[in-house]
Amino acid sequence: xxxxxxxxxxxxxxxxxxxxxxxxxxxxxxxxxxxxxxxxxxxxxxxxxxxxxxxxxxxxxxxxxxxxxxxxxxxxxxxxxxxxxx
Numbered sequence: 001x002x003x004x005x006x007x008x009x010x011x012x013x014x015x016x017x018x019x020x021x022x023x024x025x026x027x028x029x030x031x032x033x034x035x036x037x038x039x040x041x042x043x044x045x046x047x048x049x050x051x052x053x054x055x056x057x058x059x060x061x062x063x064x065x066x067x068x069x070x071x072x073x074x075x076x077x078x079x080x081x082x083x084x085x086x
Contacts, residue, residue: 016038018030037043038054047054076082 002018016031018027018033023049038047044054
């Protein structure tokens with residue numbers, strides 16, 4: 001299996017979820033507040049100069065991204081019979 005990734009296809013996904021101890025009912029408010037901050041012109045411009053393109057794709061898209069990433073690493077672990085040494 002090739003682990004090479006073209007730079008043009010490399011992507012990262014940031015999760016704007018609250019800390020685990022935060023009550024679930026506050027999660028939408030938290031996510032909205034973080035998204036509002038990231039959309040602020042001075043923040044968005046700074047992120048753009050760092051090469052970061054923001055896209056709000058929703059929770060379902062993030063869950064799919066994380067599952068795809070987990071599946072990719074699981075495949076590598078199984079293919080190369082990797083194990084954690086005690």
